[in-house]
Amino acid sequence: xxxxKKQLIVNLFxxxxxxxxxxxxxxxxxxxxxxxxxxxxWLELAQVSxxxxxxxxxxxxxxxxxxxxxxxPETALREGLQIPNLDPLSVIPAMAAVSRNVGFxxxxxxxxxxxxxxxxxxxxxxxxxxxxxxxxxVTSYLSNAARNFGLAEQIEHDTRYRIADEYxxxxxxxxxxxxxxxxxxNDREHGVYSDPDKVRYINHHGEHFQxxxxxxxxxxxxxxxxxxxxxxxxxxIEFAGRHAEVVFTGGRTAADYRANSGKILAAAAQEGRGTQxxxxxxxxxxxxxxxxxxxxxxxxxxxxxxxxxxxxxHGGFAxxxxxxxxxxxxxxxxxxxxxxxxxxxxxxxxxxxAEALLDQLRAGRQERYFVVGxxxxxxxxxERWLDADGVDGINLRQYHSFGTARDFGELVVxxxxxxxxxxxxxxxxxxxxxxxxxxGNSRLPQTHRAARYRLGANLGSLQxxx
Amino acid sequence: xxxxKKQLIVNLFxxxxxxxxxxxxxxxxxxxxxxxxxxxxWLELAQVSxxxxxxxxxxxxxxxxxxxxxxxPETALREGLQIPNLDPLSVIPAMAAVSRNVGFxxxxxxxxxxxxxxxxxxxxxxxxxxxxxxxxxVTSYLSNAARNFGLAEQIEHDTRYRIADEYxxxxxxxxxxxxxxxxxxNDREHGVYSDPDKVRYINHHGEHFQxxxxxxxxxxxxxxxxxxxxxxxxxxIEFAGRHAEVVFTGGRTAADYRANSGKILAAAAQEGRGTQxxxxxxxxxxxxxxxxxxxxxxxxxxxxxxxxxxxxxHGGFAxxxxxxxxxxxxxxxxxxxxxxxxxxxxxxxxxxxAEALLDQLRAGRQERYFVVGxxxxxxxxxERWLDADGVDGINLRQYHSFGTARDFGELVVxxxxxxxxxxxxxxxxxxxxxxxxxxGNSRLPQTHRAARYRLGANLGSLQxxx
Numbered sequence: 001x002x003x004x005k006k007q008l009i010v011n012l013f014x015x016x017x018x019x020x021x022x023x024x025x026x027x028x029x030x031x032x033x034x035x036x037x038x039x040x041x042w043l044e045l046a047q048v049s050x051x052x053x054x055x056x057x058x059x060x061x062x063x064x065x066x067x068x069x070x071x072x073p074e075t076a077l078r079e080g081l082q083i084p085n086l087d088p089l090s091v092i093p094a095m096a097a098v099s100r101n102v103g104f105x106x107x108x109x110x111x112x113x114x115x116x117x118x119x120x121x122x123x124x125x126x127x128x129x130x131x132x133x134x135x136x137x138v139t140s141y142l143s144n145a146a147r148n149f150g151l152a153e154q155i156e157h158d159t160r161y162r163i164a165d166e167y168x169x170x171x172x173x174x175x176x177x178x179x180x181x182x183x184x185x186n187d188r189e190h191g192v193y194s195d196p197d198k199v200r201y202i203n204h205h206g207e208h209f210q211x212x213x214x215x216x217x218x219x220x221x222x223x224x225x226x227x228x229x230x231x232x233x234x235x236x237i238e239f240a241g242r243h244a245e246v247v248f249t250g251g252r253t254a255a256d257y258r259a260n261s262g263k264i265l266a267a268a269a270q271e272g273r274g275t276q277x278x279x280x281x282x283x284x285x286x287x288x289x290x291x292x293x294x295x296x297x298x299x300x301x302x303x304x305x306x307x308x309x310x311x312x313x314h315g316g317f318a319x320x321x322x323x324x325x326x327x328x329x330x331x332x333x334x335x336x337x338x339x340x341x342x343x344x345x346x347x348x349x350x351x352x353x354a355e356a357l358l359d360q361l362r363a364g365r366q367e368r369y370f371v372v373g374x375x376x377x378x379x380x381x382x383e384r385w386l387d388a389d390g391v392d393g394i395n396l397r398q399y400h401s402f403g404t405a406r407d408f409g410e411l412v413v414x415x416x417x418x419x420x421x422x423x424x425x426x427x428x429x430x431x432x433x434x435x436x437x438x439x440g441n442s443r444l445p446q447t448h449r450a451a452r453y454r455l456g457a458n459l460g461s462l463q464x465x466x
Numbered sequence: 467x468x469x470x471k472k473q474l475i476v477n478l479f480x481x482x483x484x485x486x487x488x489x490x491x492x493x494x495x496x497x498x499x500x501x502x503x504x505x506x507x508w509l510e511l512a513q514v515s516x517x518x519x520x521x522x523x524x525x526x527x528x529x530x531x532x533x534x535x536x537x538x539p540e541t542a543l544r545e546g547l548q549i550p551n552l553d554p555l556s557v558i559p560a561m562a563a564v565s566r567n568v569g570f571x572x573x574x575x576x577x578x579x580x581x582x583x584x585x586x587x588x589x590x591x592x593x594x595x596x597x598x599x600x601x602x603x604v605t606s607y608l609s610n611a612a613r614n615f616g617l618a619e620q621i622e623h624d625t626r627y628r629i630a631d632e633y634x635x636x637x638x639x640x641x642x643x644x645x646x647x648x649x650x651x652n653d654r655e656h657g658v659y660s661d662p663d664k665v666r667y668i669n670h671h672g673e674h675f676q677x678x679x680x681x682x683x684x685x686x687x688x689x690x691x692x693x694x695x696x697x698x699x700x701x702x703i704e705f706a707g708r709h710a711e712v713v714f715t716g717g718r719t720a721a722d723y724r725a726n727s728g729k730i731l732a733a734a735a736q737e738g739r740g741t742q743x744x745x746x747x748x749x750x751x752x753x754x755x756x757x758x759x760x761x762x763x764x765x766x767x768x769x770x771x772x773x774x775x776x777x778x779x780h781g782g783f784a785x786x787x788x789x790x791x792x793x794x795x796x797x798x799x800x801x802x803x804x805x806x807x808x809x810x811x812x813x814x815x816x817x818x819x820a821e822a823l824l825d826q827l828r829a830g831r832q833e834r835y836f837v838v839g840x841x842x843x844x845x846x847x848x849e850r851w852l853d854a855d856g857v858d859g860i861n862l863r864q865y866h867s868f869g870t871a872r873d874f875g876e877l878v879v880x881x882x883x884x885x886x887x888x889x890x891x892x893x894x895x896x897x898x899x900x901x902x903x904x905x906g907n908s909r910l911p912q913t914h915r916a917a918r919y920r921l922g923a924n925l926g927s928l929q930x931x932x
Binding site: 016018019024027039072075077078079083084086090091095098113116117120121124125127129130147148149152184186192193194196210211212214216217218220307 | 538541549551563580583586678686
């Protein structure tokens with residue numbers, strides 16, 4: 001018997017905005033990104049994604065404008081760079097209405113909104129999607145986001161993670177501890193909907209949050225949505241070890257990737273979750289054509305239309321190299337503007353001119369998880385990511401909506417299926433967590449810290465907290 | 467030419483829970499209320515509502531459990547009384563995906579969650595519904611809700627309205643002032659999505675909120691959703707005069723109703739909004755049958771299955787009359803439990819026994835906006851509400867889902883159409899505000915206080931607030 005080949009998780013990377021991460025390309029012929037505020041965009045996306053067989057549609061988010069570059073939001077606005085940007089949680093029920101299998105991941109921040117309301121919203125989404133919902137935990141990083149939520153400046157990075165830790169404990173108590181599995185009786189004969197002995201207050205009294213409960217929503221199929229996280233920082237990795245089930249990481253080389261994913265898996269092992277608790281996923285660029293030339297033509301087109309302004313605004317560049325003569329060096333500009341402490345100073349080799357920097361941005365940086373070619377070339381490369389690096393899955397970057405998704409579905413998916421790297425099709429009725437961790441795994445495992453609250457264990461007093 | 471007859475607005479009254487306001491009836495044969503956590507319930511409801519020709523589906527909400535009666539949430543849990551209760555905002559995109567005309571109103575509280583996030587969510591819903599979204603402004607009243615959001619007890623009633631006033635100003639600045647109508651250029655040729663000169667920070671610095679902006683969502687068809695409010699208190703009526711476009715009020719008699727609606731319209735006039743600015747709507751019970759007997763049989767069934775426990779828990783009764791012998795008087799019980807200061811003491815005539823009180827609850831109180839009968843009887847009565855009382859519309863109470871909505875659609879709507887009291891059908895593409903206030907009225911009128919922020923007038927400095 002052959003050993004089973006390592007399987008690939010494939011998510012479509014999305015955001016409810018015009019320009020997410022491929023800046024400037026929204027203008028391409030047939031690109032639908034200008035329609036992301038329309039319902040029909042999302043209905044069509046769900047259909048395309050389900051036709052392609054994607055595991056999930058993964059929605060990024062920010063809750064503020066990119067207004068550091070050129071000291072204002074003007075560039076972001078011109079580029080459609082993540083503004084306008086609709087609420088990602090709201091597009092999921094629309095997509096759920098016209099699909100049965102594809103999963104949904106949405107980004108939501110723990111820094112600014114109360115956990116009780118989010119617990120309810122997420123549980124509602126898990127019900128409406130019939131267990132297809134995942135949550136990408138973020139703590140938010142834009143300074144404008146802080147100012148939108150009443151703060152003069154951002155909460156310090158590690159403090160954000162400490163708040164997030166308590167936020168998650170509140171959610172676990174609500175999702176896992178407040179209602180037992182058999183609390184809903186639905187007993188029409190006796191007119192009893194729920195058994196009150198199996199529902200309880202959580203009475204959370206913490207440093208940052210005070211939450212009484214009970215949770216307003218009865219257990220959904222997954223209870224806790226699949227927990228995604230993107231991280232690289234030490235505090236973030238520690239946090240991932242405690243909470244995350246799928247982590248977005250990356251690396252410019254296989255060794256980079258293995259170092260990053262190794263730290264994450266070690267953090268989970270440290271928490272007693274074993275060495276298989278977390279799947280590591282990378283953002284990938286896949287440009288496929290029926291011929292090598294067709295693929296290359298697409299990539300040339302994308303490169304030629306890439307907006308460097310969009311990249312710089314997204315990156316929060318401390319300086320504007322376009323405002324200087326092309327042969328000025330980046331370090332000269334930084335010095336002149338008193339910004340030698342910016343990350344750009346250390347990431348740019350001395351002597352790099354403004355023009356060279358702009359050319360590099362236009363060309364795209366060297367990436368490990370990027371491939372241009374025929375289905376064979378693409379699938380050979382993806383198999384290297386799986387087998388040589390140990391990658392568990394990809395978040396597919398969209399250069400063209402819905403072109404990228406359709407290309408992947410029509411040209412790459414059949415070949416990956418032939419090679420036994422992805423399932424032959426959906427398993428009807430499985431939850432998102434089952435899709436990722438196997439049949440029977442709709443709930444978080446007993447080794448996850450959320451499990452400690454099950455059946456009401458480790459909660460506060462059962463009396464009202466008021 | 468005949469003068470045009472007064473038109474009736476018809477909303478279906480809903481809530482994402484098992485037992486909303488007709489307690490005990492969820493167990494009736496064919497009732498689907500136990501399915502309110504399932505996606506298909508909402509898809510079917512949208513279809514039924516659009517078939518019936520309803521103006522909108524109006525979703526009530528609470529963000530806590532009814533746990534005053536019998537000192538705990540046990541009765542509410544047994545009855546399915548508004549717990550479990552899903553997030554109403556989340557079911558709207560699902561319904562929008564399978565409908566084109568029916569409007570949606572959702573209840574959302576101004577007391578516990580930040581305005582920036584709600585501004586974005588509501589604007590997203592107005593986009594996804596193509597201008598069919600309304601918001602029922604509430605300040606929340608359950609003590610458990612306060613404890614779910616970090617407070618030891620409720621914010622005092624009038625303070626809640628002062629916070630709500632500022633909350634609304636923040637929303638108006640975001641919805642009406644942050645983006646001009648022509649800010650979105652969608653200029654593919656030059657790669658310019660928005661014109662930054664037409665988008666601005668709001669820089670709100672108030673007593674309760676600090677919000678920088680810009681709004682994350684470009685103008686939707688209505689910008690500000692249709693503003694609904696339910697109120698009776700003096701502070702609430704003053705608030706309605708400033709903000710509301712549709713107010714839920716009521717009355718046990720025509721005179722009551724006219725007094726209530728008169729105060730509301732006067733409050734709007736006082737604010738310079740004229741005498742036509744607000745539509746007044748009542749909750750109505752309509753039980754219709756093909757024959758008088760059929761209608762009566764339904765009503766007898768509903769009455770016989772009504773849960774008095776559900777009514778008492780919903781009402782937050784200070785005492786439990788079922789715990790005493792039937793001939794004890796309510797006042798004796800209140801005295802014995804030291805609760806003579808409860809509202810029940812003043813609303814119950816002295817000498818009323820526990821048994822009599824329970825019988826009254828079972829029978830239902832005398833209501834002006836309630837009718838049982840054939841389509842002719844029902845429509846005669848509705849015409850009295852319109853012409854004698856001056857009612858603008860109804861929120862139709864559901865005794866049976868989807869029986870009540872189907873009955874109304876099949877038996878009452880055709881007769882109301884024949885009588886010229888409701889339109890012959892939907893006007894394709896109209897917004898909810900146009901449906902209520904007439905063609906061309908998708909936006910709030912210039913007389914509404916939100917209009918003062920248009921084109922960026924009356925905002926703070928245009929610099930970042932941080």
